[in-house]
Amino acid sequence: MKLTALCAVLGGSLLCSSCIGSFSAWNRLKDWNMGIGHKAVNEIVFIAFHIIPVYEVAYLADVLVLNSIEFWSGSNPLADVGTDKVIQGENGEYLVRTNEDGYTITKMGETDRPLDLVYNEENRTWNAVAEGQTFELMTMNEDGSVTYKEQNGEKVTVMPR
Template identity: 45%
Template sequence: MKKRFFTVAAIIAIASTIMFSSCIGSFGLSKKLLSWNQTLDNKFVNQIVFFALWIVPVYEVSILADVLVINSIEFWSGDNPIEAGIVKQVQGENGIYTVETLENGYRIENQEGQEMNLVYDKESNTWSVVANGNSAKLIKIEDGGNAIVYLPNGGEKSVQLSNEGVLAFRESIENSTYYAAK
């Protein structure tokens, strides 16, 4: 009986290493739970809630759900089902922005209430911006480490996705008449 148990355990261990190799995942549910706990006002309350969530096994269940289900979904589909709905405040050059993670991109709002969406189309591998009811393509990621950047004047520019390629693109835009006119 013991020999059979160890044989089955060894087979499961080997299968797990093959199935879950390079599949650590982002542990989105566990991180979201922990970040919620960190938003509580008082460090003593944080600590009490932390211990309570370990005793009740909320953290254990969230980690188990991440390991068995959510990280597997993220690995096979490329999408993390937990990421949608996360809202963060981000300090930018022109003030603080509210950034909400959506299923297909981001919603960004400035302090004046103006907002825009960055939308990702998985089929065409394209990012677009949507603001005031208008939509415009920004970039299309191509195979082989290249991208097509859609310029405001209607043109397109191929860019190599490397430090050198991005630097060359940036320099060409800074020297263009469009950028100078803006």
């Protein structure tokens, strides 16, 4: 009886924690499966990974361990630090490198002028750093809202939905 009550309380606390997390392990596994080839091969791997509970173990690891670490530490233990992605933008292609504290964005062919987007954990701000100058872009407030400056200098606070 006590064990059942304890399990119910712990299960309920997971549902009420408001921490959804990024589910990095499960998403990486799913993305890997989707990228291995033909859709028939993907389906066979999908079914096999449910028979041998690979998806279930990855999901459980995310729910019980990785998302909890992400919630309490503020960082994702499986973040792709040091990886590069090429993104097609409105004005060409950009190379985006993931850093521990943000991102470095470089327009392809212009390697001498990178833009760093840096998160300052102490001040809870996202900053743009370019050509030796730092500009505060936004502040992540305690109540979940975000404050930013418009071009005219006016501060605007936006609440999440």
